[in-house]
Amino acid sequence: MLLSLCILVLNVFAQKHNADSAVKVMQAQEDSTLRAAMHADSVRIKREFAFKMKVAKVQPSIIYPVLNAGQFSGIVPVKDRTEIPDTNMDYKLLFEISFSNPDSIVKEINTGLVEVARVINLHVASGIPLKRIFPVIVFHGGGIKVVTNNTYYKEHFKIENPNIKVINQLSDLGARFIVCGQSMAYGEIKKEMFLPQVKVSLTAQTVLTSYQLKGYVKNTIQQ
Helix, strand or coil: CHHHHHHHHHHHHHHHHHHHHHHHHHHHHHHHHHHHHHHHHHHHHHHHHHHHHHHHHHHHHCECCCCCCCHHHCECCCCCCCCCCCCCCCEEEEEEECCCCCHHHCCCCCHHHHHHHHHHHHHHHCCCCHHHEEEEEEECHHHHHHHECHHHHHHHHCCCCCCHHHHHHHHHCCCEEEEEHHHHHHHCCCHHHECCCEEEECCHHHHHHHHHHCCCEEEEECC
8 A cells, every 4th residue: 555655656756747847848949949039030130231231322323214113113223234135126024923012011012013113124224125125914812902993992901002103104114914813703803993904814824824925034023
């Protein structure tokens, strides 16, 4: 009887010791994870500020040959270039945008459209005539919200669509805007909710493949 009681007590102490050890291990893992996360955040913040400092240094020299969609649509002139593009060619540019801005910057121009403006500015600054540049912009996924009208934007974001000015400027340059019908169905966005210059396709996939087969160079823009 006494032996059984001793064994029981030892088992209880052993279980408590194991539980305490497990808790300590988990606490150590939590501390390690938190330190790693803090370090990652610190590295990210340092990189962001380093990039902002670089932007600030080149900002005085930035130009906007055609479109001004914010500072990141501008380009830095380069003197004494030794590689010059053929200015007699047609430049068929196919852009793919599959995201809308996050809520934190919903009032700003879509970063995908900013990149479209930057690429066109780069081509023009390189000496390529505007009449030789043919942009086609394909929207799918969350990106279809970018080309919706003010009625839709006010209903969903409580503001007017900040992209309309740039879209109109691109439209004046002959850009084509095409949205994915599959994304429309899943996003519950009807045709009448889009800006008038927007075309609707069954799917973005056939637009992307067909235009590439026509010689367009695809630019997938990441968020």
